[in-house]
Amino acid sequence: MKRIANREAREYVQAKLPFKGSNLSADWEKHPAGEFYVVRSYWHWVMLAYHKEMEVWYENTTYASVTTRKHLTQAHPLHPTIVTDAATIMQALKIGAPAIALRRDEE
8 A cells, every 4th residue: 555645645535546644544445335435544533435336425524633634634535525424424334325314314
């Protein structure tokens, strides 16, 4: 996996290429809902997830720290995203787009 400076993250995210930065990383992952390009802060906090089959970006609005917010700014693809919380992102990895509708119904 390519080692990069965080300031380069956006171009890797836009191209959906795997990378490792300083506490920032991204890679393609297989989940029950399909294949996702997942951008993580501190190797566990999902900030962005791109669903390959649906061609949809999910953006996590729940920040683990000030640094996580900075990582999102550095990595954001500058494409439209479905803005949602961490729990919905995790559901989207499991069941895909229906997670968004299910979460909205709970509100």
